[in-house]
Amino acid sequence: MQQQFRQKLIISIVAWAIAIIMFFPIFWMVLTGFKTEVDAVASPPQLFFKPTLESYAEVQQRANYVFFAWNSILISVGATICAILLAVPAAYAMAFFPTKRTRKTLLWMLSTKMLPPVGVLVPIYLLMRDAGLLDNRLALVIVYTLMNLPIAVWLLFTFFKEVPHDILEAGRMDGAKPRQEIWMILLPLALPGIASTALLSVILCWNEAFWSLNLTSSSAAPLTTFIASFSSPEGLFFAKLSAASTIAIAPIMVFGWMSQKQLVQGLTFGAVK
Amino acid sequence: MATLSLQNIRKLYSTFEAIKGVDLEIEDKDFTVFVGPSGCGKTTLLRMIAGLEEISGGDLLIDGQRMNDVGPADRGLAMVFQSYALYPHMTVADNMAFALRLAGVPKAERNAKVLEAAKTLQLDHLLHRRPKELSGGQRQRVAIGRSIVRNPKVFLFDEPLSNLDAALRVQMRVEIAKLHERLNATTIYVTHDQIEAMTMATKIVVLNGGRIEQVGSPLELYHHPANMFVAGFIGAPKMNMLAAQVTAVGANDVTVTVAGGIAVRVPVLPTGLRVGDQVTLGLRPEHLVLGAEGIPGRAVVAEHLGAQSYFYVDLGDGQTVIVQADGQNRTQVHDQVRLAPNETACHLFGQDGMALPRSTPPANDLAPPTPIRAVR
Numbered sequence: 001m002q003q004q005f006r007q008k009l010i011i012s013i014v015a016w017a018i019a020i021i022m023f024f025p026i027f028w029m030v031l032t033g034f035k036t037e038v039d040a041v042a043s044p045p046q047l048f049f050k051p052t053l054e055s056y057a058e059v060q061q062r063a064n065y066v067f068f069a070w071n072s073i074l075i076s077v078g079a080t081i082c083a084i085l086l087a088v089p090a091a092y093a094m095a096f097f098p099t100k101r102t103r104k105t106l107l108w109m110l111s112t113k114m115l116p117p118v119g120v121l122v123p124i125y126l127l128m129r130d131a132g133l134l135d136n137r138l139a140l141v142i143v144y145t146l147m148n149l150p151i152a153v154w155l156l157f158t159f160f161k162e163v164p165h166d167i168l169e170a171g172r173m174d175g176a177k178p179r180q181e182i183w184m185i186l187l188p189l190a191l192p193g194i195a196s197t198a199l200l201s202v203i204l205c206w207n208e209a210f211w212s213l214n215l216t217s218s219s220a221a222p223l224t225t226f227i228a229s230f231s232s233p234e235g236l237f238f239a240k241l242s243a244a245s246t247i248a249i250a251p252i253m254v255f256g257w258m259s260q261k262q263l264v265q266g267l268t269f270g271a272v273k
Numbered sequence: 274m275a276t277l278s279l280q281n282i283r284k285l286y287s288t289f290e291a292i293k294g295v296d297l298e299i300e301d302k303d304f305t306v307f308v309g310p311s312g313c314g315k316t317t318l319l320r321m322i323a324g325l326e327e328i329s330g331g332d333l334l335i336d337g338q339r340m341n342d343v344g345p346a347d348r349g350l351a352m353v354f355q356s357y358a359l360y361p362h363m364t365v366a367d368n369m370a371f372a373l374r375l376a377g378v379p380k381a382e383r384n385a386k387v388l389e390a391a392k393t394l395q396l397d398h399l400l401h402r403r404p405k406e407l408s409g410g411q412r413q414r415v416a417i418g419r420s421i422v423r424n425p426k427v428f429l430f431d432e433p434l435s436n437l438d439a440a441l442r443v444q445m446r447v448e449i450a451k452l453h454e455r456l457n458a459t460t461i462y463v464t465h466d467q468i469e470a471m472t473m474a475t476k477i478v479v480l481n482g483g484r485i486e487q488v489g490s491p492l493e494l495y496h497h498p499a500n501m502f503v504a505g506f507i508g509a510p511k512m513n514m515l516a517a518q519v520t521a522v523g524a525n526d527v528t529v530t531v532a533g534g535i536a537v538r539v540p541v542l543p544t545g546l547r548v549g550d551q552v553t554l555g556l557r558p559e560h561l562v563l564g565a566e567g568i569p570g571r572a573v574v575a576e577h578l579g580a581q582s583y584f585y586v587d588l589g590d591g592q593t594v595i596v597q598a599d600g601q602n603r604t605q606v607h608d609q610v611r612l613a614p615n616e617t618a619c620h621l622f623g624q625d626g627m628a629l630p631r632s633t634p635p636a637n638d639l640a641p642p643t644p645i646r647a648v649r
Contacts, residue, residue: 166358169325174372174423175346188362 026249032242040238055243059230062240065247068226072251075137075212075222076205079144080198083152086145087197091156092182096168106157109150117147117210128215137220143211148201155200159193160186192262199259206252223248275336275349275426275459276301277322283330284317284483291317293483294331299461299476304453307463308470309480309506315463316431318480322461323352323429335426346372351420352429355436357412359404365391365415366400372423390421393452410441417452428453430462434469446472467507471495479503501626504555510583512620513561513594517554519546525632527621529554532588533569539619541629555620555628558583558597563604567613570594575606586610 032040034051059065094102124143125134133139163186171185187194209224216225227248230241256263277299284292292314299305307315320326322333324345333340340348351372359368366387367374373383391397394414404412413433420428430449434442450473453460464470470477471491479486479494479502487499491507498504504512517529520536522543530536531554539554546552561567563584573593574585577600584596584604596612604610621629 164356164358166354166356167360169345170352170354170358170360170419171371172325173323173345173350173352174419175375180375185360 029242033246037236037239055239059244068223072222075140076202078141079205080201082145083148087152090153095160135216135220144205155197159190163189278334281331285329304460304475306470306474307478313480314483315480319463349426351423351425353416353433355432357416369419369422390418394418428460501622510595513556515554519550535568539621540632541621553622558595560615560618561596562613567611572608
């Protein structure tokens with residue numbers, strides 16, 4: 001009993017410590033957003049100060065937040081839809097008609113995620129330039145789709161794997177064509193898994209900064225570019241940067257918080273149970 | 274109404290041959306049961322008939338038409354899966370109507386057919402529930418209902434009762450038998466449970482290692498097993514197999530000696546047997562009598578079931594036999610007993626495991642023996 005309690009206590013302390021360490025930068029960012037530029041760089045850092053909306057006002061004045069946010073939404077949702085549309089048939093084939101190389105194909109797909117993106121920066125930049133897609137939303141939709149495709153296929157594959165084969169075979173006995181089998185049986189059953197995959201993809205797209213900073217400048221720029229535009233090589237900018245970051249991540253934080261239950265359930269318990 | 278014909282059917286998984294050439298005729302309205310130990314190929318064979326597994330060799334004919342390359346939905350079959358395989362996201366009514374919906378049957382007709390099947394199976398009050406809100410037995414009935422609605426030529430059942438508890442299994446067994454009686458449709462039923470096979474089948478197909486061991490009616494298999502495998506598989510408790518040595522060969526019988534030097538005269542034709550050969554004597558528990566004479570042994574376990582009792586008797590040489598006795602029998606564990614075999618009901622198996630042909634029908638045979646087909 002005593003030992004069980006001690007064990008629980010230790011686990012709780014470790015869990016809280018990790019949670020605080022992970023949350024602290026976000027907390028500090030939100031706090032800094034409400035400081036004046038002078039307070040923001042004060043040494044030692046101040047925990048208590050007189051809050052001000054000065055930075056938010058200035059951020060609003062200098063850039064059109066709604067425009068960037070709209071780009072973020074279009075690009076994230078667009079890329080997610082494309083990724084899911086491509087990943088569903090791929091995962092279906094791999095889960096239900098596996099060959100000797102299916103496992104290896106999956107591993108290979110995932111291994112492409114281990115390559116640092118900067119390694120393909122030049123070729124992709126040149127491709128996009130020649131296609132006339134620089135500073136175009138379509139460029140980011142294409143890149144994000146490809147970026148998330150391995151993860152989407154992998155996740156959907158594991159969700160589809162959990163759909164009992166018998167049920168699909170029963171559908172086949174009942175006369176379902178492959179398209180009907182996917183649409184009327186598999187997708188409804190794997191819906192929680194598909195939703196989780198889509199949520200994760202939206203979050204990853206929203207937060208992606210490397211490609212958006214390199215491929216866009218103004219007309220197609222999402223919120224990551226918006227944040228970056230507030231950093232400058234000289235002068236005081238931490239408070240403004242923090243304010244911009246706070247309003248840039250706010251939508252996805254709210255979205256993530258609302259879909260948290262769905263996300264955790266989908267990613268841990270599987271799709272069908 | 275349909276007949277099925279399997280002609281030298283084979284199934285090859287890269288290097289492993291799961292079905293090694295099966296020939297089988299299934300008559301119209303037959304209730305055929307495929308039975309055998311796990312891994313014998315019975316489910317594979319059923320899935321090949323259903324069209325869910327490709328046929329590697331041989332021909333499958335339904336009503337005389339070759340069906341090897343016809344899709345599962347177009348063979349006119351319906352299947353009840355071991356896991357029921359209901360669509361979890363659909364109501365009972367939608368589950369049952371799904372095939373008709375895919376076939377483009379108008380809604381009114383669909384509903385009428387579903388309602389009719391639901392009434393037959395006493396599901397009409399559950400039509401709006403989802404599978405997860407049903408008990409095991411109800412799910413089973415929905416799965417059967419889903420196949421009835423399609424009005425198939427042949428019903429296929431893949432171990433449908435193995436997920437149910439013992440009491441429900443007996444009840445569903447009776448219901449499926451009644452249903453077959455009423456629908457009178459050709460049925461193929463796969464099970465590993467020989468009691469299910471014995472109670473429901475008009476024809477049992479015993480499979481082992483991808484081959485048919487024997488085909489026959491339940492009582493044919495019980496009284497005329499073609500070989501040691503069938504003899505041991507059909508019947509519970511199992512047939513006792515005693516090592517024996519041939520001591521005399523007559524025109525219409527063979528005399529063998531078993532443990533304790535007891536001689537048993539078995540009425541079989543001594544095809545190829547010679548004095549001194551090692552053979553196996555097969556004796557069902559009910560064909561041994563506990564009494565004052567016969568094979569000596571010691572009772573080690575007693576199972577009292579009420580109407581009858583089973584005694585496990587150690588013969589002292591490593592062999593244990595099971596004896597059925599009257600429920601009133603007062604034999605105690607550790608008692609020294611003697612077992613008298615009912616000679617006319619004995620089976621004799623040669624060294625190749627094949628049964629020697631009988632010269633007279635066994636004492637309690639109900640049906641006159643029909644020709645038995647043994648494949649080996």
